[in-house]
Amino acid sequence: MAKRGKKINRSGVGNLASNLFLILVGLFMAVPLIYAISNSFKPMDEIFKFPPDLIVQNPTLRNFSDLFVLMGNSWVPFSRYFFNTLFITSVGTFGQIILASMCAYPLALYKFPGNKGISKMIVTALMFNGTVLWIPTYMIMAKLGLINTYWAIIIPAFGSPLGMYLMQSFMSQIPRSLIEAARIDGASSFKIFWSIVMPQVKPAWLTLMIFSVQYLWNLGATMYIQSESLKTLPYALTQIVSAGIARAGVSNAVAVIMMVVPIALFVISQSNIIETMATSGMKD
Numbered sequence: 001m002a003k004r005g006k007k008i009n010r011s012g013v014g015n016l017a018s019n020l021f022l023i024l025v026g027l028f029m030a031v032p033l034i035y036a037i038s039n040s041f042k043p044m045d046e047i048f049k050f051p052p053d054l055i056v057q058n059p060t061l062r063n064f065s066d067l068f069v070l071m072g073n074s075w076v077p078f079s080r081y082f083f084n085t086l087f088i089t090s091v092g093t094f095g096q097i098i099l100a101s102m103c104a105y106p107l108a109l110y111k112f113p114g115n116k117g118i119s120k121m122i123v124t125a126l127m128f129n130g131t132v133l134w135i136p137t138y139m140i141m142a143k144l145g146l147i148n149t150y151w152a153i154i155i156p157a158f159g160s161p162l163g164m165y166l167m168q169s170f171m172s173q174i175p176r177s178l179i180e181a182a183r184i185d186g187a188s189s190f191k192i193f194w195s196i197v198m199p200q201v202k203p204a205w206l207t208l209m210i211f212s213v214q215y216l217w218n219l220g221a222t223m224y225i226q227s228e229s230l231k232t233l234p235y236a237l238t239q240i241v242s243a244g245i246a247r248a249g250v251s252n253a254v255a256v257i258m259m260v261v262p263i264a265l266f267v268i269s270q271s272n273i274i275e276t277m278a279t280s281g282m283k284d
Contacts (some may be wrong), residue, residue, distance in 0.1 A: 033259075033263075034054065034055075035054055036252070036259065039252040040063055040249075040252040040255065041063070042060070042252070043062065043249070044249055046058065047249060063250055064253045066247075067237075070240050070250065071240065075228075076228050076236075081232060081235075081236040084150070084230055084232050085217060087150060088219070088232065089213055091154050092153065092154045092158070092212065092216045093157075093212040093213050095154065095157070095158045096157050096160055096208065097163070097209060097212070099159075099163075100160065100164045100166070101167050101197075101198060101201070101205065104167035104171050105167075105171060105197060107164075107171075108167075108168045108169075108172040109174065109197075119168065126165060134223060138223060138224065141155070141156075141224060147225075147226075148230065149225075152221075153216070153221045157215075157216060162211065166207065166208055167201060167204050167205065167208070169204070170203065171197060171204075174197060178196065179197075182196055209269070210262070210265060213261070213262060213265055217234075217258070218234055219232060220235040220238065222235055233258075237257070
C-alpha cells in the first residue's frame with residue numbers, strides 16, 4: 001500500500017494500455033447505438049442488405065417523414081400521445097423520488113420498532129419481477145376506480161422498492177453528527193430532510209430519476225388504459241410499425257425517437273452524478 005503523500009509511479013506503457021482498453025470497450029458498447037441511428041437513415045434496400053453496413057451509405061429522411069405522415073393520419077393527434085407520455089413520466093418520476101426519499105429518511109436515520117422489518121421487506125420486494133405485480137396492481141387500481149386514467153400507471157410507480165432501497169442505502173451513509181448539529185441549531189425535521197439530506201444523496205435521486213424516466217417513457221400501459229386519447233407514445237408507435245416488413249424503415253425511426261429522451265437525460269445527468277459522488281462523501 002502506498003504511503004500517504006507519496007506518488008504512485010505508473011509507467012507510460014501501462015497508462016497507454018489501460019487507455020486503449022477503455023477506448024475499445026467504449027467503442028464496443030457504442031456499436032449498437034451507432035447501428036440503430038444509422039439504420040433509421042437507411043433506404044429500404046440498405047436495410048435488407050446482407051451483410052448489413054454499420055454506417056449508412058445513402059442517408060435519407062424518408063423513414064422519419066413517413067412516420068410523421070402516418071402519425072398525422074391518426075384520429076388522435078400525435079401531440080396527444082406525446083403529452084400523455086410526458087405527463088405520466090414527469091409526475092411518476094417526481095413522485096417516486098419524493099416519496100422514496102421521505103420513506104427512506106426515517107428508515108435510514110432513526111431507530112423505531114419495526115425499522116429492520118420494513119427494511120427487510122423492501123429488500124425482499126426487489127427479488128420479484130414487475131410482471132408478477134401486474135394482476136394485483138390491476139385489481140387494486142380497479143377497486144380504487146382508477147383504471148383508464150393516468151393514475152393507474154403513476155401511483156404504482158410511486159411505490160417502487162428500488163427507489164426506497166437506493167435512497168435508504170445512500171442516506172444511511174450520512175454522518176449522524178451532521179444531523180445532530182442541524183437539530184441543535186434548531187432545524188426542523190423537514191428542514192433537515194430538504195436542505196441537508198437531499199443534497200447529500202443527490203447521486204441517488206439522479207440515478208433513480210434516470211431509471212424511472214427510462215421505465216415510464218417506454219411503458220405502453222395498455223393493460224390499465226383503454227381509451228385511445230389517454231394512451232402513450234410507445235403504444236401509438238408500436239401500432240404504426242406493426243404492419244410488417246413494409247414499415248421496416250419507419251420501425252427504425254421509431255426506435256431512435258424512443259431512445260432520444262432517456263439518452264439525453266443520461267448525458268445531461270452523468271456529469272452531475274460523477275461529480276457529486278466524488279465530492280459529497282463525508283465520514284465521522
